[in-house]
Amino acid sequence: MAIMKARTRTQARLADYLMLGNLTLACPLSRVREALDKHGRHSRRRRGLPHEVLVYYVICLCLYRETAYEEVLHIVIEGLRRVYGDQIRDVAVTKGAISSARVRVGADVFETLYRSQVQPVGPVRMAGCWYRGLRIMGLVACTLDMHNAPDNAAYFGYPDATPGTPAFPQLRFCALAECGTHILLGARLGPHGTSERALAGEVLEAATGEMIVIADCGFTDFALWRRAQANGARLLFRACDSHVFLAHESLPDDSYLSKIYESPEARLRDDGIVVRVIEYRLDTDGRTHRLMTNWLDAGEAPAEELIALYHRRLPIEVAIAEMKTLLSDGMVLRSKKAELVRQEFYxxxxxxxxxxKLMTRTAEEAGRECKELSFTHTIHILRQLLPHKVTPPETQRGVSEFGG
Structure with a gap:
């Protein structure tokens, strides 16, 4: 485990409490308590660390990974008291007590809070967020390393490695990334051996009729496609080079209608799903690339626009890099139990x-795009801006201090 840098209580910065303000605006205390009640995990004892405080504490550990555990707890308690007043009481606990409380709360509370509170936020007028009235979403998949503990290894497993090469256990996850803001929605995780397509099938259940979902060729599967369009989402996937399309009808923009089939037998019966295929070449490689979409009307979505839209998906990979930026100490999830790894992930x-969300709001107010702002620099500002040593006075309370 990484050595955490200690910081005295009088060194807590105003920016730390501003971060707590943004956190409580994104995840209000009432919603945290609803998630705890839903899973029967609310605090049963008056003594010890209240579970609602613990939820904010675990989230803040992801934001302050180089700060002593005790100092993060102090920041959380004092920051929450500024927002919620006497609803939050003082508490002094040991690392062992914190670990025990995390086990009691478990991962389901955090997953519920994530699914209810993390939603698309891209403003309609912000470039890169919308295409013809639809939110631009990208399907992404990745792996994350974790602490090399026996329980983690037994549940999540290791990636393939050459004999004698040490490796960390890994989880695999898939999510929808909002292209304009990089917010990750509908995420699903599993052991390293879990198929990306299996996770993607669950993730795509979060796709709605107000979205166009872009994906690479690893996700061009009949069952996945059928599942993805069930909720009315528009789809724009790159087709595998080996996929065979027969042109049934040519369209004015040089795209054409074809079908995809579940099996060779279904192809013989002509029992398939109609798709629109767009073929094009790039000057950079000279190869023919093919996109397939369920947006069949070439007048509504011209081929040139969809080609440009597909290549706009590339920056969403940055969202994965940003998550790893938060994992500053070697990019490893530090929990030692599989259940707590899931908790830390959400x-x-x-x-x-x-x-x-903070970056999106800032960019919108400045009339700019989120991509013009630096994620790393934003974290730096949140931690270092307004370096006044403060101990929040009991008399200064209220959400208004944090812009709410």
Whole structure:
């Protein structure tokens, strides 16, 4: 485990409490308590660390990974008291007590909070967020390393490695990334051996009729396609080079209608799903690339626009890099139990979304795009801006201090 840098209580910065303000605006205390009640995990004892405080604490650990555990707890308690007053009481606990409380709360509370609170936020007028009235979403998949503990290894497993090469256990996850803001929605995780397509099928259930979902060729599967369009989402996937399309009808923009089939037998019966295929070449490689979409009307979505839109998806990979930026100590999830790894994973997604929402609001107010702002620099500002040593006075309370 990484050595945490200690910081005295009098060194807590005003920016730390501003971060707590943004966190409580993104995840209000009432919603935290609802999630705890839903899973029967609310605090049963008056003594010890209240579970609602613990939820914010675990999220803040993702934002302050180089700060002593005790100091992060102090920041959380004092920051929450500024917002919620006497609803939050003082508490002094040991690391062992914190670990026990995390086990009692579990991961389901954090997953519920993540799914209810992390939603698309891209403003209609912000470039890169919308295409013809639809939110631009990208399907992403990745792996994350974790602490090399026996329980983690037994549940999540290791990636393939050459004999004698040490490796960390890994989880695999898939999510929808809002292209304009990088917020990760509908995430699903599993052991390293889980198929990306299996996770993607669950993730795409979060796609709605107000979205166009862009994906690479690894996700061009009949069952996945059928599942993805069930909720009315527009789809724009790159087709595998080996996929065979027969042109059934040519369209004015040089795209054509074809079908995809579940099996060779279904192809013989002509029992398939109609798709629109767009073929094009790039000057950079000279190869023919093919996109497939369920947006069949070439007049509504011209081929040139969809080609440009597909290549706009590339920056969404930055969202994965941003999550790893938050994992500053070697990019490893530090929990030692599989259940707490899941808990930390959803807390990390919430923390990432809090920062991204703040950046989106800042960019919108300045009339700029989110991509013009630096994620790393935003974290630096949140931690270092207004370096006044403060201990929040009991008399100064209220959400208004944090812009709410």
């Amino acid at each position: 807390a990390l997604l919430i923390a990432h979304a809090v920062i991204r």
